[in-house]
Amino acid sequence: MTLSEKISDFISQKKVIKGWYALVIIFFIMLVIVPTLFVLTYAFTGWDEIQETVMKAPPEIQYTDVDLNFHNVSIIHSPDIIDVTDPYSLEVRYNMERDTSLNYTVYLMDDEEREIEFQDEFIVNGTGTVWFNASANDTHNHFHHVGEGFQTLVVSNVTWTPEIWEEEVVLRSGSRLPWDMVKDALIVSFVIATIVTIIDFTAGLPMAWLMVRKDFRGKKYIDTLIDMPLAIPTAALGFSTAMFWAVTPGLNPYGSLSLTSSPFILVILLHIVFSYPYMVRSLSAILHEIDINYETAASTLGAPPLTVARTITLPLFRAGLVTGIILCFARSLSETGGTMAALAMMTPSLGELAYPMKTGPTLIGAWKHAGGFEPHLAFTAMILVIITLILLVIIKIVIMKFKMPLRKVFPGPERLLSKGVFPKLKDGLSFLFMFLVLLIPSFFIFSFVLTGDPSPVDWGGFWGAMRFSFLVAGVITVINLIFGVPLAIYIVRGTNKIMTNILDILVNVPLIVPTSALGISLGMFWGSMDLGMTTLLVISAHLAFTFPLVVRNVAGAMEELDPTYEETARTLGAKPMFVFRKIVFPSIKFSVLAGAIMAFTRSLGETGATLAVVKEANTVPVYIVGLVKSGDYYPAALACIALIFISFITMMAMRYMTKKAGDN
Amino acid sequence: MPEIEMKGITKRFGKVTAAANINLKIKEGEYVTILGPSGCGKTTLVKILSGIWEPTEGDCFIDGKKVTGIPTFERDLGYIFQNIALFPHMTVWQNTSYAPIVKDRGQDVMEKTTTENLELVNLLQRKGFKPFELSGGEQQKAGIARALCSGSKLLILDEPLSALDARVRLDLRYVIKNLVKSKGLTAIHVTHDQEEAMSISDRIVLMRAGGIVEVDTPENLYNRPKNLFTANFIGEASFIEGRIIDNNEDNCCTMRARNGYKLKIRNDSCMMKGAGVVIAVRPENLFISRKEEDNSIPGEIQDKIFMGSFMRYRIMLATDDLVQVEIAEAIDKTFNIGDNVNVIFKSEKLLVYPRPKEGLQEVLSLE
Amino acid sequence: MPEIRITNLKKAFGDLVAIDDLTIDVKDGEYLTILGPTGAGKTTLLRLIAGLAEQTSGSIFIDGECVDDLPPERRKVAFLSQTYSLFPHMNVWENTTFGPIARGWDPEQVEIIGREMLEMVHLYDRKDAYPGELSGGMQQRNALARALSADAKILLLDEPLRALDARLRLDLRYELKQLSKDMGMTTIHVTHDQEEALTISDRILVLRDGKVIQSGTPKEIFNKPAIPFIHHFVGEANFISGKLQEVDDEYSTIVDDDGHKYRTQKTDLKPGSRVVAGIKTEFTLMTKEKWESEEINNFTGSIERILFLGRFSDFEIKLGNGEIVHARLPGYQANKFDGGDKVNIPYSPQRMLVFPEPEGGIKKALEMV
Structure with a gap:
């Protein structure tokens, strides 16, 4: 008996198979499901904090350097990093019972200590929001008005300089809770x-x-x-x-x-x-x-x-x-x-x-x-x-x-x-519909690159991000295959129907939960264990939402595979491992491949989970979003095209291989 | 009542020709079965007739009207499916009343025809059932009622009994034949089961490899097949090859089979001395005896099979041909396996054919 | 050659009992057919024997050894599924030699057995073809060669002919049985086709709702059915029901609710009890002349429908009271009758089998699930 036969025999033992399945299920529950839903525990452990900060109005904030002479108007603004090159915004929410006139003056100081002054007047009534946006480099201001019954709002003499921000990390209003922001966003x-x-x-x-x-x-x-x-x-x-x-x-x-x-x-x-x-x-x-x-x-x-x-x-x-x-x-x-x-x-x-x-x-x-x-x-x-x-x-x-x-x-x-x-x-x-809504918008980026004004591109940053993305995608694909394929087989062929049904439902959970929520949850779960490794966190997040893709694909193929093939092979004297190698795997290998590539490309393109799990993660999509935000459109477009090409080559390779299989 | 005509129907799928230049005429009120082995193109024909597929060449005529290009839903016909295809989300009643509703026949007519047809197949008391709650036989009965409700005088039955248990099939034959005849429908029935075809049809169209082999009544095809393939496919037959060794006399001649055994056979088609010949004979037309008799060949019983009211013997003749003989239980003298017997050939019961050039096995092949 | 012994076997899927306390012995080299309507539990039984499903209780012995805990690959049972399950990605040769290779035989032996089996089923010259390229009959033969090459002595056939054309089935029946006998296999063949069961088996086991309702040679099943259902299922029968009036040495007499008298086979049932009596349509005669004997066992009717079957014709006759009776006549007798003819139907007393009246009436007892 050769060594490989011995191994095959060993693996074919009922106990070993059962143990392996148990391991896979534990992996799935502990590394995918529990982290995904871990955030729900916060309702028990952190409810007080939520009530304190999200649901309840914060205590009055002293506006030391801001002179705001209006009632029921609050200021919310966000950035805690003071960098005068950042665009700033001032969100003014109001809640007026009658027409109110609001005059305001804003003073901005740029890095050369030049002062810019804006003045305007609104009359408002009811509830709504006014945004004031300014950039120290930019004298353009944008005013966006949202709300009903908007008439006049008067803010008299708002003095606002970048220096203030150092002291006011966040200004929260009495009338407008973070909860309302959450509600609006979710709606x-x-x-x-x-x-x-x-x-x-x-x-x-x-x-x-x-x-x-x-x-x-x-x-x-x-x-x-x-x-x-x-x-x-x-x-x-x-x-x-x-x-x-x-x-x-x-x-x-x-x-x-x-x-x-x-x-x-x-x-x-x-x-x-x-x-x-x-x-x-x-x-x-x-x-x-x-x-x-x-x-x-x-x-x-x-x-x-x-x-x-x-x-x-x-x-x-x-x-x-x-x-x-x-x-x-x-x-x-x-x-x-x-x-x-x-x-x-x-x-x-x-x-x-x-x-x-x-x-x-x-x-x-x-x-x-x-x-x-x-x-x-x-x-x-x-x-x-x-x-x-x-x-x-x-x-x-x-x-x-x-x-x-x-x-x-x-x-x-x-x-x-x-x-x-x-x-x-x-x-x-x-x-x-397909051409106008789907294809042209998807590829419009090429028009921009061809007709736009070129500007220098930081390829070093791009390739750095690319390396990190590939590392993450590669690692999760391998782990997905090792654990996803057996889980899929268990879900379809397992004898304990209650167990397989539960697993079948659970597998879909990470697929449905929005990835950013999943990222937060994962971050909390692993953060609570204090591992603290950025890369590991990103990998575990990507693992969770790509895992179902592999399982679903393989399970689909397994369902199509008539179990009588496996049964016939068993009656012909084949041990379970032999059946898997000779009958099952050749029949499902293209679905395994498809699942792997789907997981790989999804990981490559994911932003939400990455951003949610760690603050600064340098994957390609995050890199691109960063470029877009800072207005570096041309480099962003080039990076996009590079990413598109790489994704495309991967996908075509899959199609080619699948097609080859079909010809056989 | 409709009359059907197919003129030069050819259907190709890529390089495969499923039907080649089929010409066929079906009279009003006739029950015609298209019979043949799997892949002979029989289903293709009815799919073309009902407009599910369009022919590559040729035209179909229903009632003298060319229907090529007319979509299925505007051809007036009833169709019964092999896999029954009852709409799984509808009850028996909803299934059956589907045609009158989509054809906008009005509430009264709808209720009347649906009730009437469900009663005919004995399913009215099950009208609230969903298809999966019915047995296979009942499902197909509902399928029949649904097709009848379309009110068409043309009924197409596409292997309607194949999916059912053998015993249920026997019962449904009566149901179908009685319905078609009592309603005076023109029916086209597709099947690979020769017994089903014989029992149910006025005329059988026997197909093989995309072409028509023979068209005739069941009795003629069984008793007087013009073709070797027909003789084998419709009812079983045993075959013996040989050569004519004398001249025709009173439409009779002598054939020499393998190993020098001779048989007197009829020679209605006046084959010449020296011509290769094949005889075919039905199991019930052979007899066995322990004594040597006229026009007989010795052989050894290889197998003895109980078939209810008769016994079947499989006998290896001295000519190295295997023949099957059936003897009614009442007159069976209980021969046993291994017995040496004489198989008696009655020349008037033998079917005689010229020996085919492609070889006998090739011509008889069922696949 | 192994024998199979099954004791008190039971298999339940939740509330549904598929196999209900089954005890069967299959002798060495026997060709046993399990006959029953769809849903009788036939396939489940095969799967239990092959080890592809686990029984709820009871035991299976092969060659005297209990195999309850053995996985399928160690039971040495060849299983041929309804769809043949030829591995689509392997050619004829790879399919056929799958068993020997899986069992780790040396290549020379594999070569020999593969060739031997394929030659036996006349497929050696197609050994490089893939299953998709074979006709239905060839696929079945390939699957059979594969099953036989795996060194098993027990052959389990799950409706092996169902997927084939009706005409082809007739020929392959004999080939199947011959092959099994030549190889000295003990065979269990599952089918719903009563004619197939009659012609192919040494013994038939009639299964219904997971229970054996009769076991016997084809002749016994046909001529001495245990219950009316089998009488009607294996062949076809016409039934009458009534009260058993008297039993003498030769015959019994039954009186139906309308007062008609019937003479039937004698029976052990007590006079006065409710009974049914049935006669196979094969033994139901028809005459144009009036039957000479008196009123007993004699009906008049008119021929409603004739189904031509080649060597037979089936007649549907409507009696005076509106009831339908079927008769099956061989060709030479059948051509004397035409549709619409008035005929007399004498039931031969020796062919009239008597059963106690089933619960719920005869109609219900004959229903085929």
């Missing part, structure tokens, strides 16, 4: 995620239909094109999309549409770009599984295509629909890097906390970046985790229980809409 996040999911579904369904049920020339190219945005890190997408759609001050590349100056609309457009492929992919996967005979049967019974789709296919879809909707929703909810980049593009020279609109993840990013907001972060992450999990259950229940009015039939109109120009119109619109 924005959920509203955006909902709208994005609805649009994705509406536009994705006809596309999935085309891809699965129709045959046309060039289908496989379209198939590849749909996946393109997945290969581009979201930070680069945010950059590119903002340039294409939005009014971006100080930057107007050739071909930009500059259609919107609303951050809300821009973020929706951005989120569609990277979530749409997930929707189309999930819907196509289900469509593939729905026996085409049901549709054929309906059409032999006289139902026109539209009626078939509504009364037969859609109801059969339900269970699978959940996957698509949850994936899109979760992706939109969790995205950080792209959103940050896009917001920074629209409002350059603003501090992060002063962006006119914040989503949950960007708020976390900003607070983390600012430092000193631990209770705030924990609280936000906690709320985000809880709401996401609850929502997950609600979506599942609603879709499964909701009686769609799908049985009613409208023979006349549906027959009409199924014929002539309408189906062609629908197909045409699907393609138009």
Whole structure:
């Protein structure tokens, strides 16, 4: 007996197999699930602190050097680092019972001690916010007015100099709690995620239909094109999309549409770009599984295509629909890097906390970046985790229980809409949507690089970030494979059905929890153990949210693999390890590869978790977002393109290898 | 009532030709079965007829009207599926009433036809059930009711019994045949099961490798097949190869089989002396005896199989041909395995064919 | 050659009992068929024997040795699944030699057995083909060669013919049995096809709802079915129900609810009890003339439908009282009748088998799940 046979025999023992599975499950629970949900414990250990700092109005702050002569108006501003080259902002929130006039004067001093003075007058009523933004280098001021019943606000004689900031780390208001900021940001996040999911579904369904049920020339190219945005890190997408759609001050590349100056609309457009492929992919996967005979049967019974789709296919879809909707929703909810980049593009020279609109993840990013907001972060992450999990259950229940009015039939109109120009119109619109909303914005960055003004690039910084990103992505991919593949096999083939069902649900948790919340949670978990290593923290964070990708892929392949192959092999005298090597692995290896590459590219493109887990981590997306924020657009664009190319090569390699397998 | 005609139907999938130049005419009210081994193109034909696939060449006519290019939902037909394909999210009632609803027949007509058809298949009391709550046989009955509710006079049955247990299949044959005949439908039934085809059809279209082999009534195909493949595929047969060694006399001649054994056979097609010949004979048309008899070949019993009301013997003849003989239980004299017997050939029961050039096995091959 | 002994075997999936207290002995070299409708627990039984599922209670012995704790690879049982499960990424040769290689035989032996098995199933010249390139029949033969090359003496066949065309099945039945006998295998063959079971087996075990309801040679199952369900399932039968009036040395007499009298086989049942009696359609005769004997066992009806089956025809006859009776006649008799003919149907008393009336009536007892 050779050594390898001995090893194989040893591994094939029932006890060893059981022990190995136990180890894998413990790994999964301890390194993925517990850290992900650890933030929830803060509700017990840190509730007092939360109440103190987030829920309750802070004590009056002495405005020593600021002379503010107004009632019910507070000042919130953020940066604790005083660097006169930083853009500053002053957020003035008001709560007036009647028309109030507010005059203010601001004095700014730049590094050459030149004084700049601004004066203005508002009349306000009701509740709202006024931002004053200024940069010491920049004499431009931006005023953004949000709120209802805005009329006049008078602040008399606001004196504001950079020196003040050293003493006032944060000014908190009596009328405006951090809790309100959290609430606003979360509402924005959920509203955006909902709208994005609805649009994705509406536009994705006809596309999935085309891809699965129709045959046309060039289908496989379209198939590849749909996946393109997945290969581009979201930070680069945010950059590119903002340039294409939005009014971006100080930057107007050739071909930009500059259609919107609303951050809300821009973020929706951005989120569609990277979530749409997930929707189309999930819907196509289900469509593939729905026996085409049901549709054929309906059409032999006289139902026109539209009626078939509504009364037969859609109801059969339900269970699978959940996957698509949850994936899109979760992706939109969790995205950080792209959103940050896009917001920074629209409002350059603003501090992060002063962006006119914040989503949950960007708020976390900003607070983390600012430092000193631990209770705030924990609280936000906690709320985000809880709401996401609850929502997950609600979506599942609603879709499964909701009686769609799908049985009613409208023979006349549906027959009409199924014929002539309408189906062609629908197909045409699907393609138009894909090109206009998906592809052009994704690749618009190339237009900028080709037409923009070159400026020097710090390649050293870029490659440094790249090395770190690759290190992280590489390490997590290896660990994912070692633990993810056995866990997937256990979930599908395990005999203890209760256990496998629980694991099956748990695996999805890190996929759904927004990565920035996950990052905060992980940071707290590992921070509480006081390991303190930045690299390890980033790796463990990336491990948590990429782990499900490997498990899901492999589990999917295992489910497709008819267990009778393995059983037959066993009856032919093969030990479990031999069966795995000769039967199971050859059958699932491409899904293993696909999972590995998905994990790798997701890790490469992730911003939110990285920023949430450590304050200063130098991964590529973080590096790019940093460049965008500081207005270094040209280097940012070049870095994006470099990243796109690398991601692309990886993805093409995967496609090539998978295709080769298909030919065999 | 519809009349069906296929003219020059050809269907290619890439390089594979699934059906080659098929011409077929089906009369009103006729029950026609398309029979053949897997992959012979039989399903292709009905899929083209119902508009699920478009032919590469040729046209279909329903009631004299060319239907090429007309989508399935506008062709008036009922279709019964091999995998039944009841809509899993709908009850039996909702499944059955689907056609009247999408065809906008009105509430009254819908209720009336649905009730009527569910009653016909004996499923009215199960109308609230979901498909998965029914047994396989009941599911297919619901599938039949659903197809009938489309109100069409043309019914296509695509291997309707294949997914069911053997015993259930036997019962459903009656159900289907009775329904089709009592409603006066034109039916096209696809199957690979020759017994099912014989039992249910007015006419059988036997296909092989994308082409039609023979079209005739079940009785003719069974008793007087024009083709060796037909003789083997429709009902079992034993085959003996030989050569004609004398001249035709009264449409009779002598054939010499392997190892010098001779048989008197009929020679209606006046084959010449020296011509290669194959005879085919049904198991029930052979007899065995311990004594030597006229026109018999000795052999040894290899296997004895109980088949209910009769016994089947598998006998290796001295000519090295294996023949199967069936004897009714009542007259069975209980021969045993290993017994040496004489197999009696009655020349009027033998089917005679010229020996095929490609070789007998090639022609008979079932796959 | 090994024998299989199964004692008090039980397998439950939650509340659902798939195998219910089963005790079976399979003799050396026996070809046993397990016959039953879908959902009877046939496949589960095979999986338990092969070690692919764990029983809830009871034991399985192979060759006198309890195998309850042995993993499948140590039971030396060849299992042929319904879909054959040929490994799609291996060619015919690799599939066939999988077992010997997995058991660690030396290459020469592997070479010999692989070749021997493939030649036996006439597939040696296709040894480089992949399963996807083979026809259904070839796939089945390849799977069989693979199962046989693994040095097993027990062959478990799970509906091995189901995936094949009906006509091909008829030929392959004999090949299957011949191969199993030539190799000296002890075989358990699972099927729902009663004709297949009759023609192929040394012994048939009729399984329903996880219980053995009869075990016997094909002849016994066909001629002496234990319950009405088997009478109707193996072959087809016409039933009458009534009260047992008297039993003499030769016959029994039954009176139905309308007062008609029937003469049947004699029975051990007590006169006065409710009974049913059934006759196989194969033994149901038809005549155009009036049957000479008196009123007993005689019906008149008209032929509703004729199903031509080649060597047989099946007749559906509607009796005066609206009931339907089936009769199966061999070809030479069948061609004397046409649809619509008025016929007499005499039930032969020797062929009328008597059973106690099943609970819930005869109709329910005949239902095929």
